Amino acid sequence: xxKKITALLIAAAMALSLCACxxxxxxxxxxxxxxxxxSDDYVLTASVTCEYVNNSDVPLGELWFHLYPNAYRAGAKxxxxxxxxxxxxxxxxRSYSKLDITSVSVKGNPVEIxxxxxxxxxxxxxxxxxxxxxxxxxxNIEYTVKLPKVRHRFGYTDKSVNLANFYPIACMYRGGSxxxxxxxxxxxxxxxxxADYSVTLTVPSKYECAFTGExxxxxxxxxxxxxxxxxxxxxxxxxxxxxGYQKMSGVSGETIVNYMYYNDSDPERALNTAIEAVKIFGNxxxxxxxxxxxxxxxxFLQGGMEYPCLSMISDAYTGDAKLDIIxxxxxxxxxxxxxxxDEVKNAWLDEGLAEYSTMMFYEHAEGYAYTFDGKRGDxxxxxxxxxxxYKNNGLGDxxxxxxxxxxxxxxxxxxxxxxxxxxxxxxxxxxxxxTAFLSGLKRYYADNKYKIAEPQNLVGAMERSSxxxxxxxxxxxxxxxxxLFSSN
Numbered sequence: 001x002x003k004k005i006t007a008l009l010i011a012a013a014m015a016l017s018l019c020a021c022x023x024x025x026x027x028x029x030x031x032x033x034x035x036x037x038x039s040d041d042y043v044l045t046a047s048v049t050c051e052y053v054n055n056s057d058v059p060l061g062e063l064w065f066h067l068y069p070n071a072y073r074a075g076a077k078x079x080x081x082x083x084x085x086x087x088x089x090x091x092x093x094r095s096y097s098k099l100d101i102t103s104v105s106v107k108g109n110p111v112e113i114x115x116x117x118x119x120x121x122x123x124x125x126x127x128x129x130x131x132x133x134x135x136x137x138x139x140n141i142e143y144t145v146k147l148p149k150v151r152h153r154f155g156y157t158d159k160s161v162n163l164a165n166f167y168p169i170a171c172m173y174r175g176g177s178x179x180x181x182x183x184x185x186x187x188x189x190x191x192x193x194x195a196d197y198s199v200t201l202t203v204p205s206k207y208e209c210a211f212t213g214e215x216x217x218x219x220x221x222x223x224x225x226x227x228x229x230x231x232x233x234x235x236x237x238x239x240x241x242x243x244g245y246q247k248m249s250g251v252s253g254e255t256i257v258n259y260m261y262y263n264d265s266d267p268e269r270a271l272n273t274a275i276e277a278v279k280i281f282g283n284x285x286x287x288x289x290x291x292x293x294x295x296x297x298x299x300f301l302q303g304g305m306e307y308p309c310l311s312m313i314s315d316a317y318t319g320d321a322k323l324d325i326i327x328x329x330x331x332x333x334x335x336x337x338x339x340x341x342d343e344v345k346n347a348w349l350d351e352g353l354a355e356y357s358t359m360m361f362y363e364h365a366e367g368y369a370y371t372f373d374g375k376r377g378d379x380x381x382x383x384x385x386x387x388x389x390y391k392n393n394g395l396g397d398x399x400x401x402x403x404x405x406x407x408x409x410x411x412x413x414x415x416x417x418x419x420x421x422x423x424x425x426x427x428x429x430x431x432x433x434x435t436a437f438l439s440g441l442k443r444y445y446a447d448n449k450y451k452i453a454e455p456q457n458l459v460g461a462m463e464r465s466s467x468x469x470x471x472x473x474x475x476x477x478x479x480x481x482x483x484l485f486s487s488n
Contacts (some may be wrong), residue, residue, distance in 0.1 A: 001188050001305045001352075022178070028053045028134065029234065030195040034167055037202040037225075041229070042147040042156050048167050049140045052131075055193070056173045059130035063139060064178040065123040068116065068165035071183030072097035072148045072155065077119040078182040080152055081301065082410055088151070089301045095149035103142045120181040123168055141168050151314075153239075157299030159262055159315065160243035161207070164307060167189065169184075169237060172342075172452075181344045186413045187351075187404035188305075188336075188343045190237070194450045197238045199230040207242040210260050210296040212309045234289075234450055235308035236340055241296045252278035253287070258294040263315060269312075270295065273323045277330035280364045281357060284438060286332050286445040293333065296327055306332030306354075320369035324358065331357035339448045346455055348400045348478075352421015353441075353458075359422060376426060379419050386415050398480035400424075401455075424477040431473060432466035440465035 036046035053062055071080045073095040104113050106127055114124040123141070123191040131137050145166070150153045153164040171178040172191050181189050197213060205226045210216075213232025220226050232238055232307045245260040248267050260273035272297045282288050284428050290309050300314040303325040311329035313322060335353040336343070343350060359379075363372040387398065390412070397408075400416050407413040429437040444453070444461035459474050476482040 001302050004247075010232065012451050016022075027139050028055070028136070030055075030170060030193065032167070032169075032195055032197045032199075032240070034197065034199045034201075036167075036200070038161070038163075038204070039089065040204055042161070043144060044147060044163070045165065046167065046463070047140065047142050049138060050168070050170060051136055051138050052170055053136045054131045054133050057133055057310065058176075059132050060173065061096075061127055061130055063125045063127065063137075064171040064180055065139075065168035066165075066171055066180070067099060067121050067123055067168060069097050069099045069116075069145045069154055069182055070115075070120050072150065072152075073099065073120075076183075077400070078121075078184055080154075080183050080185055081150070083187045084409075085301060090150055091147060095155070096146075097148045097154070098146040099143060100145070100408050101141060101143045105140045107138050108140075117180050117182065121182045122171070122178075122180050143168070151299045153305055153312075158178040160241060160298040162241055162298055162300070163201075164238075164305070164312075165237070167238070170195075179342070181403075181405075184344070184405045186363075186407055186410055186470045187347045187417070189343045189404060191344060191452075191454070192237050192340070194234045194236050194340070197204060197230070197235065199232070199238060199240075200227065201230065201240060201244055206244065208245040208247065208260065210241045210245070210258070210294045210310060212238045212240070212307055213277075214292060232309065236337060237307060239307035239310055239312075241298050241310070241312060243296075243298065245296070250275045252276075253282060254291065255288050256292045258292070259296075260294060261297040264297060265318075270323065270326060273407040274311075274325050274330055276365055277327045277361060278333075280361055281331060281334055284357070284360065284364075284371040286449075288333060288339060289449070293330075295329070296319070304329040306336055308337045323368065324370060327361050328354055329357045331355075331361070334445060338450065339445055340452045340470040341448075341454070342452065344405070346401075346422040347404050348417040348424075349453065349455060349458065351417040352400075355418045356425040359426075377420075379422055383415065383419050384424055386419075386474070400480070401478045420477065424474070424482075427482075428462060428470065428473065430470065431470070432462060436466040437462070 033049040036044055038044050101113050104111050113124055116122045117123050118332050126138055133449040153162055169192055171180055179191055181190050202225050205224050211230045212235055213230045214229050217231040218228050239398055244262055247260045248271045249258045250271055255278055257275045261267050278288055295311045297315050298312050300312050303314055305312040306329045313325055331354040341349040359372050359375045359398040362370050440462035443465055444458050448457055463470050
């Protein structure tokens, strides 16, 4: 996700002082078959069949599924919007979702509906027998959910509808238990394996739609609806955005790049930025593996939000700031989309990489308001000011190896994941040299494609490329002990 970094960093401190997605993989993947209909009054009626593959090394007697829409309900313990941004997110007043699960079955046999978790955020499904490693089972979940009117990942505005994290998605099984983090308002509280998706979505015909994946067919109904058949293989999750869109398309290598918008005075500039970002990042890190990538303008609280083959860009941003957000979200197609990580536990791993990748974009792209040296200098100045106004007054913690719920709000989170993450990577680059650094990123990308990366995977890739030990240097940044350095 991209916040308006420059304004957030400088202003906050001063106040105190993205598809046809196909990529073969040997490991069997879980499959989702989603059939959903969105009504004119923003009620989604859906059936999700999850053909779950037990890729853990232990037998499982139950499965857990995230119920992300429940975070938007009235009375949620962990609201998805920070308290200080409620008015901005709900300009027409508070609005809530209502999720009703009508049935759950395993291999066609009905089972009890059990909702659990810290914030009613988990559906627990008893399998009835042990599911051994490499075995698969089928779980069907029928539900309806009323969308909230909110400028966020899941909800609608007068201009668009965001369908992200809208379906029950299988929890990761790690370290002997399911990972069941609630929907924290800070950061991107998501963590999932790549899977294959077949989605049938019926919507009012007034909408044009942007998707994760390839639209196989579109059928117009007799009752003012349109039905899309969408296929997306080997993607980390699935999202769609609906609106009264115009569309422009171009090509970057073998990838079709789309820009969908409803209010943009220079849409060609936005499209060309996305095309250039796909090209530059592909050359720097490794080829983009999907055939289509869509950047879509929408109502959103933050600057942007990444999903496989799809990036949401807030309609509140224009000009150079909007282009910068497009670059950042496109970088996430590599860091989070293809190479996954636990975004709750290690948020810096994808955000720091995406932010530094954005800086490096300007080393290769001309005609933009930003430069690499300028962005790096701004980041360093902002971080120094942050340390002076926060840490030196005992108000902050400069460690990066914290889960998102341990940050003291969005400001601290942004400094520690985006800004400090990017500065750390720049220090690594200065230490090992640009050639070894870029070789390390390529190695990290190639070794962790479609997998879940840990911090040590990045450290190891850099160490192998540079042939030197970097653990202490990484640790000094991650633990908050690094001495501020001067950037040449």
